[in-house]
Amino acid sequence: xxxxxxxxxGSTEFDDQRRMKGSLDMPLSRIGRSQVLAAVRELAELxxxxxxxxPCQSARETAETLAERCGGRVKVVDALxxxxxxxxxxxxxxxxxxKQPRIYRTGQDHPDQICPPGGETVDQARARVEKLLCKLKxxxxxxxxxxxxxxxxxxxxxxxxxxxxxxxxxxxETDEALWELIETEPATV
Numbered sequence: 045x046x047x048x049x050x051x052x053x054g055s056t057e058f059d060d061q062r063r064m065k066g067s068l069d070m071p072l073s074r075i076g077r078s079q080v081l082a083a084v085r086e087l088a089e090l091x092x093x094x095x096x097x098x099p100c101q102s103a104r105e106t107a108e109t110l111a112e113r114c115g116g117r118v119k120v121v122d123a124l125x126x127x128x129x130x131x132x133x134x135x136x137x138x139x140x141x142x143k144q145p146r147i148y149r150t151g152q153d154h155p156d157q158i159c160p161p162g163g164e165t166v167d168q169a170r171a172r173v174e175k176l177l178c179k180l181k182x183x184x185x186x187x188x189x190x191x192x193x194x195x196x197x198x199x200x201x202x203x204x205x206x207x208x209x210x211x212x213x214x215x216x217e218t219d220e221a222l223w224e225l226i227e228t229e230p231a232t233v
Contacts, residue, residue: 046181046228048205049092049190051110052198053102054079054221062137064217065194066129066163071101079221080106084113087223092116093187096180098124098194106221107192116190123176124201126194130163137214148214155196155213166210170200177204181228194219202226 054076058065072080087110095116097107107118132140141148150158156166180189193201199216203209205226210216 046185047188048180048226048228049087049090049188049223050198050201050205050226051083051106051190051192051223052219052221053098053100053106053192053194054083055219056102058134059218059220062218064129064132064135064137064140065126066133066160067100067126068133069100072105076102076219076221077105080109083221083223084110087114090114090225091188092190094119094184095190095192096121096124096176097192098126098197100126100194102219103192103194107190110190110192121176123172124191124193124197126197127166127169127200128160128162128164130160132160132163137217141214151213153212155210158213166196166200166213169197170204173197173200174204177201188225 054072056070057073060073060075092114093116095107095111095118097103097118097120099120099122111118147158159165191201195216196213199210205228
């Protein structure tokens with residue numbers, strides 16, 4: 045049985061403003077640092093063997109705080125970089141909802157069917173994450189492996205680990221240091 049602890053980083057200024065950060069590299073906000081400390085307190089009793097993190101600053105800060113308090117070595121993994129939202133990066137989610145309602149609805153119902161101008165699709169991100177998860181499951185057959193990834197990439201990781209489909213892209217655009225422990229069979233990813 046493989047155990048994955050999936051953790052979103054704490055929020056950034058863009059998350060606090062409900063802006064799409066995509067693959068932009070941003071530090072934790074004051075609120076985000078508080079969220080991370082609260083999550084780490086909740087996870088204090090959990091033994092973590094290894095922490096794999098997205099390369100963005102908010103994820104690295106979250107992973108380093110987790111390692112300081114709960115143990116485990118941190119490794120930055122490029123395959124966990126967030127979905128590239130291209131020209132949508134920096135835009136408020138509500139702005140897209142108002143100015144491009146059809147695209148917004150498609151993102152709610154079928155997030156894998158949209159591609160931001162100059163960005164990447166959810167399916168492209170899913171392909172790179174799926175390769176990483178297969179490798180991690182082969183290499184780490186026991187213990188708890190933490191993955192720190194910003195949303196919407198965290199939602200992609202979650203859907204692959206659970207074996208279900210990703211829902212509503214816009215609900216998974218902001219990070220709040222939420223976490224979930226997911227147990228999987230070695231051959232499910």
